Amino acid sequence: MRKSVVTKIVALACSLIMCAAVAGCSSDSSSSSDSSKSSDASSSKNQIAGVTATGKLGEKPTISFNAPMTVSDGSYVVLQKGDGDVIEDGDRVCAQGIALNVKDGTELMDTWTKNTPDCSLKVSSSTLNSTYYGQIKGAKLNTTIAFGVNDQNSSGYSYILAMTLVSKSKDLEKATGEEVKDIPANLPKVTRAKDGKPSIDMNGQGSVDSLISQTLIKGSGKKLTDTNTAVVKYSGWLTDGTQFDSSWTKNTTIDADLYSGGQHTVTAGWQKGLIGQTVGSQVLLVIPPDQAYGSSGQGSIPGNSTLVFVIDILAAY
Incomplete structure (x- = not known):
């Protein structure tokens, strides 16, 4: 039209x-x-x-x-x-x-x-x-x-x-809620500073063919749908532990558009991994290349990279 x-x-x-x-x-x-x-x-x-x-x-x-x-x-x-x-x-x-x-x-x-x-x-x-x-x-x-x-x-x-x-x-300053206890032992291990900034031990995490979305902290706020924009803080790593981006170091948030009918401001892995999560939650995403930046990569991210993110959901609208 x-x-x-x-x-x-x-x-x-x-x-x-x-x-x-x-x-x-x-x-x-x-x-x-x-x-x-x-x-x-x-x-x-x-x-x-x-x-x-x-x-x-x-x-x-x-x-x-x-x-x-x-x-x-x-x-x-x-x-x-x-x-x-x-x-x-x-x-x-x-x-x-x-x-x-x-x-x-x-x-x-x-x-x-x-x-x-x-x-x-x-x-x-x-x-x-x-x-x-x-x-x-x-x-x-x-x-x-x-x-x-x-x-x-x-x-x-x-x-x-x-x-x-x-x-x-x-908006929340960091993820706030109940720590999830039954996290699979083979996933990357996340620790947090007092201000909420995450650090990660890859724990042998390699490339994946399908998306992993694991809640680390379960917030009690609004559940995200494909009509929402989520306000988040995040850090992202390659599976070798190299950090390629973090809003924590910039002291900023981003507004992540999850709308299924629009042009996403985020990758498909983010959209699929965040829908159904709640405000206040912290989420670990392990994203295969075809739901991230594919064979071309982006910036310092090589092509065909599996990406690991820790995302704090601070608000939604």
Whole structure:
């Protein structure tokens, strides 16, 4: 099926709530400290004028403005001040959104109708550009903020993205749950530092032809399905014990897309091995080459490599 321009806009907006979750997605990539030096005149210039919202807090608002109008990237206006808990650094925020074409006022997308909020927003100056970070941090839940998106390069549309901040949570720092006792003796042995960072003894682990997915710590949180994105920390090794990657050394997490109908951000081995696991769990994956990087390999990973991962599942959305 041919993807229409509107479909592209919906995909763009839904992946952002859409754009806010990726640092540098907007042309405004300066730090919050740089932003604080801006003059009152500059701040006023970034305000979107003439946009209003009506409706009950925490429910889909009615957004009104006189079309056509113009918006610039980095522009915003608070349409409704919320009445819920204050959003703080480190919170994961779920937001409902509406995108409206500024040329004619038509609604391009909304997440309210199917109740599919975007929960990819991690409130941090390192993950949000200064505009989004400055408006979301310190806001109360049920606040609605309109952001201007001038997307001439991708969709050909400029639009207002009205985000309502509907809930918040905290990601785990490491796997938390019950240690699994009946782990097969022939698998790699995993130990953990106090902060949760894993180390591994390969215990003679060689190449495999089929996926091994072994829970090491059983978390009590949400069970992952093929509609989820898992927020994880991980380390990966070759079977000779060479570590080729670790989010622990970078002090970062990744969002692993498990969606069966989409383009995965992870290998088939990750997708198959993580579905059915629960938030809070630590999982050992031993992945055959055909579910990893195949005969071509990737970066420092040689072709036809069996890969070993230890993955902590910290959140899911």
